[in-house]
Amino acid sequence: MLREIVVTGAGRGMGYHFAKQHLEMGDRVFALTRTVTNELKQLDNGGGKLVILQCDIASLGSVQAAAAKILSLADHVDILYNNAGVNAPQDDINVLDAEDIEYFLNVYNINAVGPLRMVRALKTLLKKGSVILNVSSECGSIYEIQLASHKNICGYAMSKAALNMGMRMLANILEGTGVHVFLLEPGWVRTEMAESGIKKAPEAVRLDFEARSVKPEVTVANMIDIALHPKKVPEGHIYVSHQMKLMQW
């Protein structure tokens, strides 16, 4: 049976690699993207396996329009990658010293509510064995934030912690249906999101990034492996790293 894959934020970064690697496996990919990039268009080999749909996950109307197109073409979804997300450049200042924190609302709308909008819009296509893989972050873990004693990145971290809570609830709701819900920590990934911040960072952080960061195609391959083999994740756990380390909430 044709595998049906949905990826949000497929125009660049990790989303692009989710789309590319699934196309290479012969799957049909619904590549949802706010900005239709040439890079994404070039993945189209004319075989009809790539369906590019413009979609802003911050907008209910936009999500519903993209979902209507998917519903007209597919009778199920095997994997939904809730990948699209934003960081917040203003987050390099702590909440007390920041000029204002109104930008938190936009970050929350995209990172926390957007993935649930997607699930709601596609819920009739989610069947036994379907996987909802959300690209979360170590920053969504209250334990990790405490451990690292972070003082900035508050808007982003709050949005990912809220995503984690929303998806934990979704997993509770879907218990017994055979639909798997995962929150993946992808590592520190060499995409525009991380690299744009690194340019302004102190040298020690830049050196740390050089040493520890992972290529997007590598972490994406690891996450795809988890999505294709959900039973590899120990029972009862849904928040794991791309290398299958169990994450603390």
Ligand SMILES: NC(=O)c1ccc[n+]([C@@H]2O[C@H](COP(=O)([O-])OP(=O)(O)OC[C@H]3O[C@@H](n4cnc5c(N)ncnc54)[C@H](OP(=O)(O)O)[C@@H]3O)[C@@H](O)[C@H]2O)c1
């Ligand atoms: N890079 C890291 O180190 C890292 C670490 C932990 C977690 N993550 C998470 O990984 C995911 C992918 O990030 P990335 O590193 O690949 O970053 P990226 O290269 O900046 O890509 C972000 C993608 O999300 C899309 N996007 C943003 N807002 C959107 C919206 N409202 N509607 C639809 N698409 C939207 C962007 O589209 P446009 O081109 O239109 O802006 C872009 O395609 C994000 O959820 C991020 O939080 C990244």
